[in-house]
Amino acid sequence: MRGHIRKRGSTYSIVVDVGNDENGKRKQKWYSGYKTKKEAEKALDLLLAEIEKGEYVRPTNMTIGEFLDEWLEVYCKPKLAPKTYKSYSDTVRLYFKPILGHIELAKLKPITIQRYYNMLKEESKLSDTTINYHHRLLRQALKQAVKWQYISKNPCDAVDAPKKRNTEMKVWDIEDVKKAEEVLSNSPIFLHVMLAIYTGMREGEICGLKWEDISFKDGTCMVRRTAQRVNKKLIFKEPKTDTSIRIVALPQNIIELLKQEKKKQAENKILLGSAYDSSYEGYISVWEDGHFKEPDYVSKKFHKILAITPELPMIRFHDLRHTHASLMLASGVNMKVISERLGHSQIGITMDLYSHVSVDLQKDAIKKLETLLQ
Structure with missing residues (x-):
């Protein structure tokens, strides 16, 4: 491919061969408006270098x-x-x-x-x-x-864009968790809240759970789908990353809650008979009549309950996930284990999110060390 310079009036233009069209005819591209020949020669050299390296992009009128x-x-x-x-x-x-x-x-x-x-x-x-x-x-x-x-x-x-401002992370302490278990015990989202606190699962992951995902024998839960409503349509899909598909160990209190819920659903199905909605059969997050209990309902209901419960700090439902991670860290659990439970793609994400907790733990460790040495 070649190019040359032409003078047009008081300015100079570059003419570059940019290949052939579909009929094999040579195609040329003009670049105009260079004030001096030297300026045009420099621009031509750059264009020819791009063409030689395969980096040349043909101009388009696409908006x-x-x-x-x-x-x-x-x-x-x-x-x-x-x-x-x-x-x-x-x-x-x-x-x-x-x-x-x-x-x-x-x-x-x-x-x-x-x-x-x-x-x-x-x-x-x-x-x-x-x-x-x-x-x-x-x-x-x-x-x-x-x-x-x-x-x-x-x-x-x-271009320099404004830096993202991270939302201040709010978490519950152990006393808050105990109070929440008492306050929410009879609410329709009690199981959802407990699963979030004790497993760190996301709201959509909790609502997407099916009974086939629970192994009562092994005491584990398999996270393999998430529930969400998009454009007024309820959909179930795989989590966004491979690491989000994971096995989470369950504490005994959660296993007992799940057993109670499964028994209750079986009883409701027999009691209601044909009136029971089987559209979402197999899912854990359902009402007494079988209708699906959606993520949006869970988060809104959680907020409403906290709004009338002054003894509990106001947090988002998603902050229960942060609460789980913070309590695990405070208990001395390895960051790698926490990252795997949360389904983070990289341990660095976990470390960035909970670095403030790590610093607090370091301070506590230093105080214990000082006491020991004294």
């Missing part, structure tokens, strides 16, 4: 909106969980396309993206965490655009 539609359909839809896909598509539909969608993909500059983030903060009043999410999503999409050779570089790499 960012058109690309994002293709990215969602071709790349995201087959790979992502429905709930994650909805989050991606909603962000594209509500933010990216209305503001950036008309811009040609090849002409998107870092400064444009930076101004977009500034506008989200100043005009839309979005939090730094939300803007950081926009940045990660747009960067991921444009990374795929580079792989598909629509663009040669990812403009997001040259």
Whole structure:
């Protein structure tokens, strides 16, 4: 492939051979607007070097909106969980396309993206965490655009986004757990709360449990699906990572609660007969009549109960998972074991999340050491 320079009026242009079309005819691309011949020669050298290395990307008139539609359909839809896909598509539909969608993909500059983030903060009043999410999503999409050779570089790499602010982690202590067992013992989410505290499972994982996942003989539970409602449809799917599919050892009190629940469900089925809903037969998270007890209901009910129980600190249902990890750490359990119970893909995630607990434990250990040495 070759290229040359032509003078057009007071400026210079580059003409580059970029291969042949479907009929075998040579195709050329013009790049105009260079003020001096030296500037044009430098640009030509760079273009020819890209062509030689196979890094040259043919300019396209595709807009960012058109690309994002293709990215969602071709790349995201087959790979992502429905709930994650909805989050991606909603962000594209509500933010990216209305503001950036008309811009040609090849002409998107870092400064444009930076101004977009500034506008989200100043005009839309979005939090730094939300803007950081926009940045990660747009960067991921444009990374795929580079792989598909629509663009040669990812403009997001040259943009500084606000740092994500981690939600303050709130956990219960042992006394809170004992109080919760007393307060929630007759609530319809008692088993869900106890499973979260004593196993560290996620809300969707707890609701996705089936009786076939429980081994009363071994005292274990197999986590292999999660329940979630997306676009008004209840779905069950495998957890998002291989490490989320795991075996969790159960304490004796949870085994007893599960045995009681299984017996109760069998009795309800006989009692109600044809009125019993068998649509979700085999699932643990069901009402007395067999209807499914959904994750959204569990978390909302949990919040309502805490709102009228001042003696219990207000936390999210997900914080019960953090409570489990914190209590395990305080009991001297190895971080690797905790990571496996939580289903984290890397132990580093666990260590980052609970580093504050580790520091507190170190301080306690130092005090014990000082006492011993004295």
